[in-house]
Amino acid sequence: xxxxxxxxxxxxxxxxxxxxxxxxxxxxxxxxxxxxxxxxxxxxxxxxxxxxxxxxxxxxxxxxxxxxxxxxxxxxxxxxxxxxxxxxxxxxxxxxxxxxxxxxxxxxxxxxxxxxxxxxxxxxxxxxxxxxxxxxxxxxxxxxxxxxxxxxxxxxxxxxxxxxxxxxxxxxxxxxxxxxxxxxxxxxxxxxxxxxxxxxxxxxxxxxxxxxxxxxxxxxxxxxxxxxxxxxxxxxxxxxxxxxxxxxxxxxxxxxxxxxxxxxxxxxxxxxxxxxxxxxxxxxxxxxxxxxxxxxxxxxxxxxxxxxxxxxxxxxxxxxxxxxxxxxxxxxxxxxxxxxxxxxxxxxxxxxxxxxxxxxxxxxxxxxxxxxxxxxxxxxxxxxxxxxxxxxxxxxxxxxxxxxxxxxxxxxxxxxxxxxxxxxxxxxxxxxxxxxxxxxxxxxxxxxxxxxxxxxxxxxxxxxxxxxxxxxxxxxxxxxxxxxxxxxxxxxxxxxxxxxxxxxxxxxxxxxxxxxxxxxxxxxxxxxxxxxxxxxxxxxxxxxxxxxxxxxxxxxxxxxxxxxxxxxxxxxxxxxxxxxxxxxxxxxxxxxxxxxxxxxxxxxxxxxxxxxxxxxxxxxxxxxxxxxxxxxxxxxxxxxxxxxxxxxxxxxxxxxxxxxxxxxxxxxxxxxxxxxxxxxxxxxx
Numbered sequence: 001x002x003x004x005x006x007x008x009x010x011x012x013x014x015x016x017x018x019x020x021x022x023x024x025x026x027x028x029x030x031x032x033x034x035x036x037x038x039x040x041x042x043x044x045x046x047x048x049x050x051x052x053x054x055x056x057x058x059x060x061x062x063x064x065x066x067x068x069x070x071x072x073x074x075x076x077x078x079x080x081x082x083x084x085x086x087x088x089x090x091x092x093x094x095x096x097x098x099x100x101x102x103x104x105x106x107x108x109x110x111x112x113x114x115x116x117x118x119x120x121x122x123x124x125x126x127x128x129x130x131x132x133x134x135x136x137x138x139x140x141x142x143x144x145x146x147x148x149x150x151x152x153x154x155x156x157x158x159x160x161x162x163x164x165x166x167x168x169x170x171x172x173x174x175x176x177x178x179x180x181x182x183x184x185x186x187x188x189x190x191x192x193x194x195x196x197x198x199x200x201x202x203x204x205x206x207x208x209x210x211x212x213x214x215x216x217x218x219x220x221x222x223x224x225x226x227x228x229x230x231x232x233x234x235x236x237x238x239x240x241x242x243x244x245x246x247x248x249x250x251x252x253x254x255x256x257x258x259x260x261x262x263x264x265x266x267x268x269x270x271x272x273x274x275x276x277x278x279x280x281x282x283x284x285x286x287x288x289x290x291x292x293x294x295x296x297x298x299x300x301x302x303x304x305x306x307x308x309x310x311x312x313x314x315x316x317x318x319x320x321x322x323x324x325x326x327x328x329x330x331x332x333x334x335x336x337x338x339x340x341x342x343x344x345x346x347x348x349x350x351x352x353x354x355x356x357x358x359x360x361x362x363x364x365x366x367x368x369x370x371x372x373x374x375x376x377x378x379x380x381x382x383x384x385x386x387x388x389x390x391x392x393x394x395x396x397x398x399x400x401x402x403x404x405x406x407x408x409x410x411x412x413x414x415x416x417x418x419x420x421x422x423x424x425x426x427x428x429x430x431x432x433x434x435x436x437x438x439x440x441x442x443x444x445x446x447x448x449x450x451x452x453x454x455x456x457x458x459x460x461x462x463x464x465x466x467x468x469x470x471x472x473x474x475x476x477x478x479x480x481x482x483x484x485x486x487x488x489x490x491x492x493x494x495x496x497x498x499x500x501x502x503x504x505x506x507x508x509x510x511x512x513x514x515x516x517x518x519x520x521x522x523x524x525x526x527x528x529x530x531x532x533x534x535x536x537x538x539x540x541x542x543x544x545x546x547x548x549x550x551x552x553x554x555x556x557x558x559x560x561x562x563x564x565x566x567x568x569x570x571x572x573x574x575x576x577x578x579x580x581x582x583x584x585x586x587x588x589x590x591x592x593x594x595x596x597x598x599x600x601x602x603x604x605x606x607x608x609x610x611x612x613x614x615x616x617x618x619x620x621x622x623x624x625x626x627x628x629x630x631x632x633x634x635x636x637x638x639x640x641x642x643x644x645x646x647x648x649x650x651x652x653x654x655x656x657x658x659x660x661x662x663x664x665x666x667x668x669x670x671x672x673x674x675x676x677x678x679x680x681x682x683x684x685x
Contacts, residue, residue: 189373462507
């Protein structure tokens with residue numbers, strides 16, 4: 001078109017003008033192309049330089065006769081040397097071909113190479129030989145842990161079953177040994193759960209790996225990230241398998257009850273496949289995208305609280321509960337295990353510091369209050385630090401710790417050695433509770449005041465414990481005749497229920513009978529026996545239901561020198577777990593109803609203070625049944641309507657005279673002067 005336009009232009013000057021415009025446009029286009037070509041060349045120069053140098057190096061090696069192997073060939077050689085499953089071999093060979101075809105300047109190169117390295121580094125077929133022997137296993141467990149006889153026997157039985165299943169699978173030619181359930185150790189901190197896992201690995205001759213799950217809230221921590229993400233890695237399970245380097249290690253999943261979930265997924269749900277013997281033979285990590293066999297891994301889980309483990313996850317595990325240590329066991333552990341280890345850690349010889357068993361017991365009682373042994377180890381470390389300074393000042397110094405110089409090293413005792421007050425008190429009963437740190441005492445106080453029938457509950461109680469208090473009050477109102485309480489007492493009386501240490505949250509139904517006993521004591525002015533502690537859930541009809549953690553509660557009562565316990569009859573089966581030495585020192589009453597609790601826990605005679613006598617003189621007692629000429633006791637049929645089941649009352653006749661002095665009205669001056677205190681460091685549930 002431009003040429004035709006020039007030919008049709010007859011004026012020479014006009015034709016030259018058009019030619020100049022066309023030449024100017026062509027010059028600008030050429031300049032733009034030159035600029036773009038320069039920019040592209042500057043961007044690829046660095047990559048091209050590296051490529052040219054590599055090609056020159058390869059050509060030089062060929063001319064000199066030097067054999068050079070490419071990166072892809074090296075990976076293929078590793079793949080041939082490593083015995084991998086067929087599916088994995090095909091996948092890795094395909095990735096090596098991709099790596100060979102990928103340009104050196106591509107960002108995908110590093111991703112492919114990292115993936116191949118991970119797959120080749122995993123132990124697909126490497127094993128360690130088991131050397132399980134019952135006697136050797138028992139010896140190792142006894143050396144590493146004092147006491148816990150029932151737990152050790154349970155572990156040995158568990159390992160014996162695993163061994164027999166493996167032998168049966170090998171005889172049948174099966175590739176899978178049928179692992180069975182996963183072992184889970186539940187108990188307070190410091191009782192030796194992690195060290196038990198290490199002892200099991202030592203006894204089996206397997207490699208040991210520990211994964212802490214506390215605070216893990218991302219599902220990718222278990223299953224890994226997909227390779228499409230920048231910086232993607234496999235999950236902790238696959239990473240630990242690469243670290244141990246064998247296909248059958250002992251895995252300790254620590255603090256499994258501390259898992260949490262958020263918008264990034266639920267790691268507990270991801271563990272369902274890992275800890276299920278029927279599924280973990282084909283565990284698939286998001287990063288690998290290949291099934292990895294975890295069926296030969298011995299998984300051991302640990303936790304502090306059983307009910308915090310998700311139900312589907314707990315159903316896949318064989319749960320073994322570890323109780324807290326008794327005083328005698330703590331002394332032996334401190335003398336045999338903790339003291340030699342702490343001395344070695346602080347550079348002290350055994351002869352430079354001597355601690356007797358009696359002093360060790362005093363340290364445990366006065367300076368530590370726990371179910372485990374960690375605080376005792378800290379106190380021994382405090383002593384060793386002070387002794388180390390003294391030894392440096394006088395190298396030949398030898399120190400013997402006694403009851404007289406103990407405060408010089410540890411300061412004033414943190415806990416009082418005086419037992420709880422065994423004085424009978426009105427409105428104060430001693431309950432028992434279980435926390436993450438073991439069993440503790442749970443005192444309950446009740447006072448009555450003139451008011452309008454309000455019920456005040458304090459002590460930072462949970463909803464379950466508040467409901468227990470309401471149920472206990474309803475039970476008392478249905479038994480008012482039998483308990484000789486004014487049926488309309490709530491119209492003019494306020495009740496205040498308090499559990500000391502109000503800054504600590506408390507919840508659970510096991511304090512039901514304790515609250516009910518305190519209420520009855522405050523309303524009837526009958527003191528509660530000071531040597532009695534109780535635990536159990538109460539219903540509206542006065543039935544006592546079973547509770548959990550009986551062994552821990554009994555240990556707490558025994559350490560507090562309480563000699564009489566009231567326990568639900570349904571917990572009779574749990575008494576077999578309590579050591580014989582403790583059972584012989586205690587009187588344990590099994591009860592089915594709240595009436596039995598009252599008969600055992602309350603003294604017969606009401607307490608009359610000066611204030612109560614003045615109140616009685618100023619106010620006329622309200623009688624249950626008043627006759628015009630005589631004051632009669634309530635008849636049997638009336639008592640039955642109010643829920644009385646006493647056999648002695650059924651034999652009474654309605655013609656007997658009712659003694660008005662036996663009718664006790666609630667008083668506002670019955671707050672106890674003293675009550676047993678529990679440690680403020682212990683959290684109640």
